[in-house]
Amino acid sequence: MKERPDLERWLPLPNAVRLGDPTALPAGFRAGGVSAGSKPSGALDLGVIHCTEPAMTSAARFTPSATAAAPVVITRDRCDTSRLRAVLVNSGNxxxxxxxxxxxxxxxxxxxxxxxxxxxxEHLGLCSTGKIGEPLDGRVFVQTLPRLGDDLSSDATTFNQAICTTDLFLKRAAVDLELAGGTVRITAQAKGAGMIHPGFATMLAFVQTDAELSASRCGKLLDNALADTFNRVSVDGQLSTNDTVVLQASGASGVAPADDAEDKLVQAALDHVMLDLALQLIADGEGATRLAKVRVKGGDPLGHAADKVADHIATSPLVQTALLGADPNWGRIIQAAGHALAGRGPVDFDVSFGGVQVCRANQATRYDRDAANAAAAEQLVEIEVSFLGDGEATRYFCDLTVDYVKFNSEYTT
Amino acid sequence: MKERPDLERWLPLPNAVRLGDPTALPAGFRAGGVSAGSKPSGALDLGVIHCTEPAMTSAARFTPSATAAAPVVITRDRCDTSRLRAVLVNSGNxxxxxxxxxxxxxxxxxxxxxxxxxxxxEHLGLCSTGKIGEPLDGRVFVQTLPRLGDDLSSDATTFNQAICTTDLFLKRAAVDLELAGGTVRITAQAKGAGMIHPGFATMLAFVQTDAELSASRCGKLLDNALADTFNRVSVDGQLSTNDTVVLQASGASGVAPADDAEDKLVQAALDHVMLDLALQLIADGEGATRLAKVRVKGGDPLGHAADKVADHIATSPLVQTALLGADPNWGRIIQAAGHALAGRGPVDFDVSFGGVQVCRANQATRYDRDAANAAAAEQLVEIEVSFLGDGEATRYFCDLTVDYVKFNSEYTT
Structure with missing residues (x-):
């Protein structure tokens, strides 16, 4: 997909929220991006997002990889992540x-x-994205910094461009939220496109708001949002060495959530923005042509069986290639579900594509083949899987395509 | 690969063993295969392997899938797997x-x-392989059985053909083992080619010997062999609904292992035959063009860290596409290893391709690029990964190719 597909069906607008202009940063932020010349293409490769309010707050989450990159370790272990005034990002390496x-x-x-x-x-975080294992020459970035300083403005566009690698379109989202005290704004930027898999926080993503929030509230908002958004998408099941997500709150609107109800409005607005970004990430998954949402119901809610089933379905190359082929292939769903719960004895699964039940208790139903085929051929495919129990899990994923294989076999270190 | 590649480098011949004729069943066995007409191609689709010695012994192992197929449940739960005189197999469904x-x-x-x-x-096991979720019409097989009965002989060829689905070549192996009491023979047949991943026992495989073995000894031999062979290969990380492996011992040679040393010789011979089959399985993995063996050393031997690292490397689509591209891409190895040990804090890995060390402590070494590229371009690629500790694990896998994606997106239920 060379453009952001129409994702609105999976992005219902929460209460008191309206879509905003993703290029216009909230009050108290400025950003920029320039080319330091590290990419052969000359594309932008150095960006910064900067909060100008000294009393700001923030939260950040990182890849749990045992081979995390240097900027992850420095930001995570040696910065004050509750007050990251700015984040400096380079792309390409x-x-x-x-x-x-x-x-x-x-x-x-x-x-x-x-x-x-x-x-x-300790208030300046670092992010890097691009090739692994290639020495980084920091000098070219250092000598470019003054030019970056001249580029800063309330327009997020060049920053958004500077964080990209193989991305085919800019990943960004914005909402305005009406609270009793006034309007607050949330904007966000992310980069794709391979090595995407749930794992606490995934990929580079930056979220800004002018709401007044305590640092601990920032952390809770971010954890809740990640659980329901970035941690539910997978392109290729591969956890990155560099995943970082940063939420910054400038407080410059002078508006704080007034009560629990308004806390929930802020959470819902943040969830919306981050799910939007997460879906854009998989839409720009390497080679992706079609997206799927799988909703699984079943198992003990505390036992994570539904999560396991959803994970196995979302990362199965057999399911992913069937998605490419617009094939409502419930047999591969049953295979993946059976794999997910291996060793647990027989489990009966029901499967629907776009509301058309094609399988009941692991067995074909008499279903409307035209309707099922049509559901599997949509740009956004909806799969429902259920078995005994009350657990629930949702995952979003893209198809596995010839272009994914070509890109990743021809792109070398 | 349309033909069995030359796998001898990974198949050193054990003591007292010589390669045998894989079409010549050991004494006490007969087999056959015919077409019942269930495949549009008219290819053979019904086979049987039958031990004519009533005092024979056997062992069988099955997929742990929670959605195991009917023949798996019937053979596993309702047969005497210590005396499976015969196994009836259909392919295509x-x-x-x-x-x-x-x-x-x-x-x-x-x-x-x-x-x-x-x-x-209860002495007749069943296996089926082919499409999932399609009703099986047993009548066509039942009415073809008399013709199958007429086809039985000591030649394994038609049985071997009848168990195939998308296989491009017959998977088979045979050895003759010299024991003090005389020569015993082991033959084996298997089918591929997708949905291959370790899980106790994988895919359909049949092993016959004329050695005298107790049923419990059969079980131990089979468990040990599986751990070191079938459970170390992966094509696409997908556990099948039908995996079954059966070892039958006719005793017709009149030769039993005389002591512990001879028990070990039998184990080594069986391991050799089953590793041969396992490597043939991945060589015929859907679309495969190149094979890799990854040996991981490190971690607590009891903690399975080496196994986790090896599993993540063998099932990473990024590593698998680099294998296709003949790219000694150690960055993707480090990424997969870091993913495998996520949450464990920083771990330093060394990586070699074909004995050429390309990475020390997660960092590029000054290595001979031509030598590393040559090692990554071989038909059998050898990767070594090490980190602190004494654990060990080995996995074999194939590349992820355009043909895998094409085949699995165009092949529909």
Missing amino acids: ANASTGKMGFEEAARMQGAGSILLGIPI | ANASTGKMGFEEAARMQGAGSILLGIPI
Whole structure:
């Protein structure tokens, strides 16, 4: 998909929310992006998102990978993630698997950025995305920083461009939320497109709001939103070395949620923005042509059986290739579900495509083949799987295509 | 690969073993295969392997899938797996996800086969392989049984053909083993080619020997061999609904292992035959063009960290597409290894391709690029990964190709 597909069917608008302009940052933020020349294409490769309010708050979450990249380790372990005033991002080189020199180069960029923006070192986070295992030359970024400083504005566009690698379209979202005290705005930017799999926080994503929020509230909002959004999508089941998501709240609107009800409105608005980003990520999954949403009901709600079934379905190359073929192939769904609950004795599953039940208790029903085929041929395919029990899980995924294989076999380190 | 590639490098011949003729069954066995006409191609689709020695012994292992097929349930739960005199196999239809009718059709075939061969019902196992979720018409097989009965001989060829589905070549192996009491023979047949992943026992495989073995010894031999062979290969990480492996010992040679040392010789010979079959399975993985063996050393031997790392590497589509591209892409190895040990804090990995170390402690070494590229371009690619600790694990896998995606997106239920 070369353009963001129409995702509205899976993005119902919450109460008190209207869609906003994703290029217009909330009050208290400025951003920019420039080319330091590290990409052969000359595309933008260095960006910063900066909150100008010293009393701001933030939260950040990172990949749990045991081989996390240098910028992840520095931001996670050596910054104050409750007050990340700014995040400096380079794209094209992940600064992962680059050893001690990778840490030095990252530290160099952090030091330079801190002076440029006039903020303490520990308030400047770092993100890198791109090739793994290639030495990063921080000098080209450091010497470009003054030019980046000149580019800063309340328009998110160049920052959004500067964080991209193989992305075919900009991933961004924005909403305005009406609270009793006034309007607050949430904007967000992310980059794709391979190595996407749930794991606490996934990929690079940046979320800004001008609402007044405590740092601990930021953390709770982010954890809740991740659980229902980024942690429910998979492109290829591969956890990245660099995944980072940062939520920054400037407080510049002067509006804070007034009560529990308004806390929930803020959560719903943030969930909406992040689900929008997450769906854009899989829509731009390498080679993707079709998306699927699988809703699983069954199992003990505390036992995660529904999650296991949903994960196995979403990451099965057999299901993913059937999605490419517009095939309502419930046999492969049953196979993946049986794999997910291996060793648990026989389990009976029902399967529907777009509301057309094609399988009851692991067995074909007499179904309307034209309707099922039509449901499997939509751009957004809806699959429902159920078995005994009250657990629930939802996952979103894309198809596995010839282009994914071509891209990843021809793209070399 | 349309022909069995040269796998000898990964199949060192054990002591006292020489390669045998895979079409010549050991003493005490006969087999056959015919076409019942269930395949549009008219290819053979019904086969039987029959031990003519009433005092024979056997062992069988099955998929742990929670949606196991009817023939798996019937053979596993209602047969005497320590004395499976014969196994009746149909190919083209897996009789999986076929409900009560699937059990009836399987039972019908079992009843008919029992009369044909003159053996008790509980001594006749069943296997099916092919499409999932399509009703099986047992009548066509039952009415073809008399013709199958006429085809039985000591030549394994038509049986071997009759168990195939999308296989491009026959999977078979044979060895002769010199023991103090005389020579014993082991032959084996298997079918591929997708949905292959470790899980106790995988795919359909049949192993025959004329050695004298107790049923409990058969079970131990089979468990040990599976752990080191079938449970170490993966094509697409997908556990099947029908996986079954059966070891039958006729005792017709009159030769039993004389002592512990000879027990070990038998185990090594069986391991060799089953590793040969397992490698043939992945060599005929759907669309496969290149094979890899990844040896992982590290972690607590009791903690399975090495197994996790090896599993993640072998099932990563990023590693599998790099294998297709003949790319010694150690960055994707580090990413998969980091994913495998997610949440464990930083771990340093070394990576070699064909003995050429390309990465030390997650960082590029100065390596001979031509040598590494040559190692990654071989038909059999050897990858070594190590980290702190004494655990060990080995996995074999094939590349992920355009043909895999095409085949599985165009092949519909």
